[in-house]
Amino acid sequence: xxxxxxxxxxxxxxxxxxxxxxxxxxxxxxxxxxxxxxxxxxxxxxxxxxxxxxxxxxxxxxxxxxxxxxxxxxxxxxxxxxxxxxxxxxxxxxxxxxxxxxxxxxxxxxxxxxxxxxxxxxxxxxxxxxxxxxxxxxxxxxxxxxxxxxxxxxxxxxxxxxxxxxxxxxxxxx
Numbered sequence: 337x338x339x340x341x342x343x344x345x346x347x348x349x350x351x352x353x354x355x356x357x358x359x360x361x362x363x364x365x366x367x368x369x370x371x372x373x374x375x376x377x378x379x380x381x382x383x384x385x386x387x388x389x390x391x392x393x394x395x396x397x398x399x400x401x402x403x404x405x406x407x408x409x410x411x412x413x414x415x416x417x418x419x420x421x422x423x424x425x426x427x428x429x430x431x432x433x434x435x436x437x438x439x440x441x442x443x444x445x446x447x448x449x450x451x452x453x454x455x456x457x458x459x460x461x462x463x464x465x466x467x468x469x470x471x472x473x474x475x476x477x478x479x480x481x482x483x484x485x486x487x488x489x490x491x492x493x494x495x496x497x498x499x500x501x502x503x504x505x506x507x508x509x510x
Contacts, residue, residue, distance in 0.1 A: 345415065345451045347459075350405035352398060354391060358407075361414040362394070363387045368441035375475050377499065403435070408452045415440050415448045418456050424469075425497070431507065432460050434470040453486055461510045468510060471496055471503040480504060 354362070366373070366385050373382035379389055397403045402423045408416040416439040422432050434456055439449045460468050470488065472479045473496075484490075488506035496503050 345408045345410050345448060345455060347452075347455045348407045348409070350394065350398070350407055350417075354394065356387075358414075359387050359391055362407075362417065363390045365414060365417060365438060365440045366390050369438055370441075372438070372476070372479075375473055376501070397435070406452075406456065408439075408448065408455070410443075410448060413443075415443050416452045418452055420456060420459075429469070431467045431469045432463075432465050434468060437470075449482060450486065457508070457510055466510060467507055469505060469507045471505050474502040474504060480506075 350358075363385060366379075370382045373379050373385065378393065379385050394405060397405060397419055400421070402421055404420045404422070406418045406420065407414060408418070416437070418434060418438075419436040420432060421435050424431065424433055434453070437449065437452055437456070439452065457468060469491075470483065472483060474493075483506050486508070488508045490504045491507045492505040494503060494505060495501060
């Protein structure tokens with residue numbers, strides 16, 4: 337889908353204190369991605385993701401001052417979220433990272449993921465960052481296909497820092 341025909345998405349930052357209605361929306365987005373959570377192991381039961389679990393996961397992310405949680409809305413509806421990392425903990429890694437990009441499964445394949453990725457890239461580009469990286473779990477071929485379609489190339493294979501899961505590391509010049 338050409339960039340100018342992507343859905344109109346508004347990007348906002350997640351507030352440090354998540355209001356209950358927003359937490360309900362976020363939980364719905366996370367819960368709609370059952371298959372991803374079954375692959376990632378991020379939640380104990382991918383069939384029963386609860387608001388307090390989502391709140392705890394987001395609080396853990398937001399405890400890092402280099403992390404930004406972004407919310408994507410289309411026509412007022414929360415359609416996705418992205419978690420970015422401005423500076424990787426490895427000082428040899430100069431690029432910012434996309435730690436998570438998740439679109440509500442009920443509206444996937446409508447261009448929201450492409451649009452969200454484009455907006456995140458634009459934020460990094462505007463900040464003067466020359467490239468962006470991300471990791472895709474080795475057991476997630478759909479995720480790998482999505483990112484390579486957007487122009488990301490595999491530059492490494494390694495285990496993720498949090499849970500030691502095997503991943504492909506991808507990079508895209510901006």
